[in-house]
Amino acid sequence: MLELDAVNAGYGRAQVLRDLSLKVEAGEILCLLGRNGAGKTTTMQAIMGLLPLMSGRVVLDGTEVSRLPPHEVPRHGIGYIPQGRRLFSGLTVAQNLEIGLRVRGSGKDVLEEVLDLFPRLRERMDQKAQTLSGGEQQMLATARALCLRPKALLLDEPTEGLQPSMIEAIRQVIVKMRAAGVAILLVEQRVDAVLSVADRVAFIENGRNGDVMPAEALRQDHSIVDRYVGV
Amino acid sequence: MELGPYILLASLEGAVTAAVLALTAVGLSLVFGVMRVVNIAHGEFFMLGAVIAWFVAQTVGGHPALGFVAALVIAPLVVGAIAAAADMTILKRIDYDPERTIVATIGLLYIIQQLTLMTYGPEARPVEAPFNQRLAIPWFEWGEEGFEFYFPWGLSTTTYKLAVIGAAGVVLVGVWLMMARTRIGLLMRATQADRDMALAFGIPVERVYALVFGIGAALAALAAVLIVPIQQAHYLMGADPLLLSFIVVIIGGLGSLPGTVVAAIFIGLSDGIISVFFSPTLAKILATLLVGLVLVFRPQGLFGTRAA
Ligand SMILES: Nc1ncnc2c1ncn2[C@@H]1O[C@H](COP(=O)(O)OP(=O)(O)OP(=O)(O)O)[C@@H](O)[C@H]1O
Ligand SMILES: [Mg+2]
Numbered sequence: 001m002l003e004l005d006a007v008n009a010g011y012g013r014a015q016v017l018r019d020l021s022l023k024v025e026a027g028e029i030l031c032l033l034g035r036n037g038a039g040k041t042t043t044m045q046a047i048m049g050l051l052p053l054m055s056g057r058v059v060l061d062g063t064e065v066s067r068l069p070p071h072e073v074p075r076h077g078i079g080y081i082p083q084g085r086r087l088f089s090g091l092t093v094a095q096n097l098e099i100g101l102r103v104r105g106s107g108k109d110v111l112e113e114v115l116d117l118f119p120r121l122r123e124r125m126d127q128k129a130q131t132l133s134g135g136e137q138q139m140l141a142t143a144r145a146l147c148l149r150p151k152a153l154l155l156d157e158p159t160e161g162l163q164p165s166m167i168e169a170i171r172q173v174i175v176k177m178r179a180a181g182v183a184i185l186l187v188e189q190r191v192d193a194v195l196s197v198a199d200r201v202a203f204i205e206n207g208r209n210g211d212v213m214p215a216e217a218l219r220q221d222h223s224i225v226d227r228y229v230g231v
Numbered sequence: 232m233e234l235g236p237y238i239l240l241a242s243l244e245g246a247v248t249a250a251v252l253a254l255t256a257v258g259l260s261l262v263f264g265v266m267r268v269v270n271i272a273h274g275e276f277f278m279l280g281a282v283i284a285w286f287v288a289q290t291v292g293g294h295p296a297l298g299f300v301a302a303l304v305i306a307p308l309v310v311g312a313i314a315a316a317a318d319m320t321i322l323k324r325i326d327y328d329p330e331r332t333i334v335a336t337i338g339l340l341y342i343i344q345q346l347t348l349m350t351y352g353p354e355a356r357p358v359e360a361p362f363n364q365r366l367a368i369p370w371f372e373w374g375e376e377g378f379e380f381y382f383p384w385g386l387s388t389t390t391y392k393l394a395v396i397g398a399a400g401v402v403l404v405g406v407w408l409m410m411a412r413t414r415i416g417l418l419m420r421a422t423q424a425d426r427d428m429a430l431a432f433g434i435p436v437e438r439v440y441a442l443v444f445g446i447g448a449a450l451a452a453l454a455a456v457l458i459v460p461i462q463q464a465h466y467l468m469g470a471d472p473l474l475l476s477f478i479v480v481i482i483g484g485l486g487s488l489p490g491t492v493v494a495a496i497f498i499g500l501s502d503g504i505i506s507v508f509f510s511p512t513l514a515k516i517l518a519t520l521l522v523g524l525v526l527v528f529r530p531q532g533l534f535g536t537r538a539a
Binding site: 045048069070071072073074075080082086087088089090091095098099102103104144 | 427
């Protein structure tokens with residue numbers, strides 16, 4: 001469904017990703033694990049077209065999205081939940097969601113579905129995004145991405161700074177999306193949180209591919225994680 | 232001599248300055264707010280508006296109101312289109328890098344100015360106002376019969392000046408409605424909040440930028456069309472509006488539209504009053520001093536937020 005093929009990318013002349021390849025199937029959760037600064041966020045930005053590729057391709061469902069101008073990438077069905085939420089501040093909850101809905105012309109029914117997943121947002125539609133609590137902001141960032149009816153979903157540390165009940169809520173949404181056939185690329189620091197949902201785990205080290213293995217293998221042998229991620 | 236009527240007159244003159252300044256500065260503020268670039272050529276878009284207004288009024292002929300109304304429509308459209316084209320051909324190429332944009336718009340400033348000198352010439356030319364009745368300024372006093380009105384000798388304004396103030400108010404409300412209530416305003420505000428996330432949510436940021444740059448310039452041009460029956464069109468007339476707009480935008484808080492309007496009214500009124508009672512130069516000195524103080528003690532501007 002979503003495939004990165006030997007991607008080289010970076011900031012200006014500073015290369016970060018080196019021949020990185022990944023593949024996420026529909027209805028699968030692939031977790032990207034790596035140390036701070038390994039290039040996980042950079043990978044997501046490269047998928048969204050926010051960084052120019054030096055070489056390589058990003059393909060979504062048969063379309064080479066890396067050839068498109070950046071604003072057309074999400075229109076093919078990639079929803080992005082960035083690290084640090086990055087809501088449109090100054091805009092209300094409703095307006096943030098409206099921008100998500102417009103990406104692929106989703107209707108009111110989609111909005112209702114998304115709000116059913118996050119009932120807390122329904123009560124706060126006219127509140128400015130920046131005045132939401134941290135947990136509510138994460139809900140909004142997630143809801144905004146779901147509003148475009150994504151085929152692929154990129155989540156960059158969605159549980160950063162959240163309390164356990166909120167982490168559980170986000171986890172359930174991710175699992176629901178998988179059941180709906182969405183290809184999910186998940187970046188997460190909390191290895192334990194990841195292993196309970198991931199189907200496969202891909203390690204990234206200094207912008208290069210590390211091992212890719214079923215999450216099941218890691219659940220049994222935790223030492224592999226320690227080797228890549230350190231403690 | 233009573234001071235009251237003179238203060239009223241000075242305030243009216245100041246209000247005209249404030250109205251035109253508010254339009255010009257809101258254009259600059261919009262561009263800075265959404266695109267995070269400083270447009271040094273903003274004053275030249277103002278000047279182009281006035282010069283084009285003169286050309287249009289000449290061409291149309293007939294009753295002055297015809298030419299003026301035509302100019303009111305055509306000048307902002309033409310100037311907006313020129314600015315949007317400059318955005319797409321120049322600013323986009325240098326990737327809106329803040330420093331390079333300053334240099335590029337300085338270049339644009341001289342190109343526009345010199346092209347105007349070559350075609351329009353060095354003369355200052357008036358555009359006739361569509362209407363221009365003299366209005367005596369009323370004042371009141373406590374006479375033997377109590378409260379009574381009279382018209383102090385020699386003090387007057389014109390209907391046109393009052394119309395300028397009204398028109399500027401209408402346009403400003405229009406800009407506010409566009410930003411707050413329309414789809415394109417929503418896209419502009421989202422782009423302003425986070426450019427990369429705007430892209431990640433399908434907003435064609437390049438087109439939003441071209442539009443914002445065009446609208447910003449068109450507002451300056453519109454302000455110039457309004458003032459040209461009072462001030463005359465001249466190829467060097469862009470310097471003062473540029474300086475005053477910067478003063479207003481800094482005092483009001485970079486990128487804050489309400490702050491810009493409030494600061495424009497404050498600077499415009501005080502400029503009018505100080506110019507009448509002392510000298511225009513003193514007015515500029517005080518305004519510039521105020522900017523210095525704001526930058527030192529409240530760098531986010533009087534109405535800006537720190538993390539803008
Ligand atoms: N805008 C930028 N300009 C230059 N270098 C950058 C930029 N953003 C990130 N980098 C560099 O790219 C490398 C990878 O950063 P990235 O944000 O992708 O790491 P990450 O794996 O997401 O880390 P974390 O777990 O801390 O979020 C780092 O060395 C970082 O310093
Ligand atoms: Mg990161």
